Amino acid sequence: MADTVTRAPGLLRAPIERRDRALRTWRNRLPGIIMGGPAVLVFIAMFIIPMILAFVLSLTDWNGYSLNFTFIGLENYADAFRNPRTVDAAIFTAVVAFFGTILCNGVGLATAALISGPGRANTVMRTVFFYPYIISSLIIGFIWSAMLAPTGVVNSLLAQVGIPAMPWLTDVTFAKASIILTIVWSHFGFNMILYLAGIKSVPVEYYEAATVDGATRWQQFRNVTLPLIAPVVTVNLVLTLVGLLKVYDVVLALTNGGPAGSTQTIVFQILSDSFANADLGFGAAQSVVLLIVTAVLGLGVTLARRGSEKKVTD
Amino acid sequence: MTTTTQTTINPAAELLLDDPDELRARRRFSWSRRPQKPAAATKIRTSPVAATIKWILLGAGALVMLVPFYIMVISAFKPQEEIIRHPLAISPSTFTLEYLGDAITSEKFNVIGAYGITLLFVALVNVFGIVLSAPVAYVIARGRSKWHLGLLLLFVSGLFIPGQVTLIPVVFILRLLGLINTIPGFILFETAATLPVTIFLFAAYLRTVPRDIDEAAALDGAGRIRAFWSCIFPIMKPVVATIVVLNSISVWNDFVSPQIILGPSSGIYTVTTGVYAAVGEFSTDYTTVFPTLLLAIAPAVVFFIIMQRHIIGGLVAGATKG
Structure with a gap:
């Protein structure tokens, strides 16, 4: 390209040169288009x-x-905010997302801190806490629905120690708590794995320095580990929150939205309105709202966490 | 290959996957940011009381995690009465393979067929996802213009779009294309769903591959496409392994998309939709429920046990880079 400047300017030559250049760039771009084209087409057809x-x-x-x-x-959209079914589902989804995110991350971080050391026992614990994550959440829901059913295993175990049967899935409050606990049971292992990776990447020198300064283990965790893994905390919070906003499978298997529709989530509404109730427009409106809420919350948490991440690097 | 898998992608992930001896050996040639000192030496002495409390807590946690699994496994071999009366007991007198046999031959849920179909889906989505993503990720990673960045941002935006939002219009589009209730339609949707993560991780990895390789291939007369597939793609093995792990788990476990795109009218059941059809709602016949669930999770658990290191490493890489 540089030699075009030094070449004598000729009025006649310019268009030919331009054509040549266009041809050359086209020929240079063609492989890129062949390589990128199919993926772009599929993405446009199935996403955009x-x-x-x-x-x-x-x-x-x-x-x-x-x-x-x-x-x-x-x-x-107006209907979505007026319809009590949708509002209830949105509130329940928010409750699940809020408590689920806090508990998954709290339990995940705590277990990660406890088993971050070397050794076989810690490795075994890691596997034990993590394994439910690779099982489909639908099947997790079915496993626990069999455990928590009125005549299920949990109640029969309780009966053996003289505790009366609990309405785990048949009482509104119990059912909501059961869903959140089932989600935490199956999901915190994933958060734990990410926290472990974060904790292990903290340079050992920092702990040595803290030890020299006489810091207790709790102080080390609070003042060394926690600030240094702040970015991991953000990733964990965002992933869990965004994931739980679209919770569906596990609820379907566990309570099927009951008792009396009290545990229906927003995705429940979207799917039943779009297909069973043949009100596709309404279903689409709810899914657009879900998309906006997801994006806003995801970005919001990321930005809000920016502050606590910054403090470390300063 | 195992060694290079995660060290190149995410050293932190690799660290937690191994016992310390192996790690120390591995560090010799991979990376040595951390000192070779055993971690125990740097820790404050923990009081025996604290250690006891810690292990009691962890032990209780492990029980909570494992008892449901234990109950599911043993209940698959017990009659209903025994499951309710003695949920924790194993007694040889009531042991039976009858219910597991019934579940395998069940008309509602053809387990072997569902395994086959789901495995086929997993394989196809992996192949198509990788074949589509790898070249475009290469173009993005090598490109310097704002178009390439724009392309990357376009694909990455897909990470934030919940599948449930696009699913309804996708059904409509597939109906237009005549692909609803067909395997190609389902594969198309699932493949598209894997594109954002795959392209993002591939592009991130390809940025670390030196351009010298491209130039060498070009000198030898290979075109860009040829150069990519025969010189660059083979180097991508570690990140391809990560992607295969991530995509396999998500396709194997997906329920909503097969349930809706491959509706009951198609007669095609994956493991999850098959379990849903067989176990259904409020089923209290535990002699059907437990054997079916055991069959459904057995392949995933076996896969997890064999591939644990890759799965965990892949998940960490996927989450922290994505």
């Missing part, structure tokens, strides 16, 4: 167009089958 479609559909009253539908503006 559906996103746009979800938004467009959310403005209609389409039932998913018939050919005539009308644009009803933001009516579906």
Whole structure:
């Protein structure tokens, strides 16, 4: 390219040169287009167009089958905030996401701190705490629904020590707590693994220095480990929160939304409105709201954590 | 290969995966940020009381984690009465393979068929996901223009879109394409779902691959596409392994997409949708529930035991880079 400057400027030559250059860049770009094209097409077909479609559909009253539908503006969104079913589901989802995130991360961080040392026993513990994570959450839900059923294993064990049967899945409050605890049981191992990776990456010298200064183990954890793994805490919080906002499988298997619809989550509503209730527009509106809430909360937590991450590097 | 797998991707992840002796040996040639001192020497002496409390806590936690698994396994071989009366007991007199046999031959849930179908899905999604993602990640990693950055951002934005949001319109699009209730339609959606993470991790990895290799290949007369597949792609083994682990777990465990894209009318059941059809809601016949669940999780657990190190390393790499 540099030699074009030194070449004598000729009026006639310029267009030819431009054409040559265009041809050359095209020829240079062709492999890139061949290599990138298919993935871009698939992504557009399965992510971008559906996103746009979800938004467009959310403005209609389409039932998913018939050919005539009308644009009803933001009516579906207004409905979403008025409909008590949706509001209840949104509140329950928020409760699950909030307590689930706190408990998964609290338990995950605590166990990671306890088993961060070397040795066989710690490795075994890591496997034991982590294994439910690789099992499908639907199946986790079924396992616990069999355990917690009125005539299930948990109640029969309680009976053996003289405690009366508990309505684990049949009472509204119990059912909500059972769902959150089941999620924590199956998920905290994943958070623990990430925290372990973070803890292990803290340079040993820092602990040596802290020991020389006479810091107790708790002080080391509080003042050395915790600040240094702040970015890991952020990743964990965001991943858990965003994941729990779309919780569905485990609830479906555990309570199927009951008792009396009290444990339906927002994805429950989206799926039942879109398909069973043939109100695709309303389902789409709820999913657009979910998308916005997810993005805002994900970004919000990341930005809010920025502060506590910064403190360390300063 | 095992050695290079995570050390290149995430040294921190690798650290927690091994016993210390192996690690010390490995550090010799991989990386040596941490001193070779055994960690125990640097720790404050823990009082015996604290250690006891710690292990009592961990032991109680381990029980809570393992008892459900234990109950599920032993209940698969017991009659209903025994499961309810003596949930924790193993007694040879009531041991039976009858219910497990029933579950294997169940008409509602063809276990062997579901294993086969799900494995096929896992394999196809892995192959298509990698074949689609690797070249585009290469273009992104080697590109210097704002277009390439834009492309990366486009794909990464997919990480933040919940599958449930796009699923409804996807059903509509697949219906238009005539792919609803078909395996190609499902594979298309699942493959697309793997693109964001795969491209992101591939591009991050390819940035660390020196350009000298590209240049050497070009000197030898290979075009860009040829150079990529025969010179660069083979170097990507570690990150490909990570991706295979991540994608396999997510496809194997996915329930909502097969349930909706491969509706009951298609007659195609994966392990999860098959379990849902067989166990259903509020099933209290434990002689069906437990054997079915045991069959459903057995392959995942075996896979986990064999591949534990790769799975954990892959998950950590996927989460901390993504």
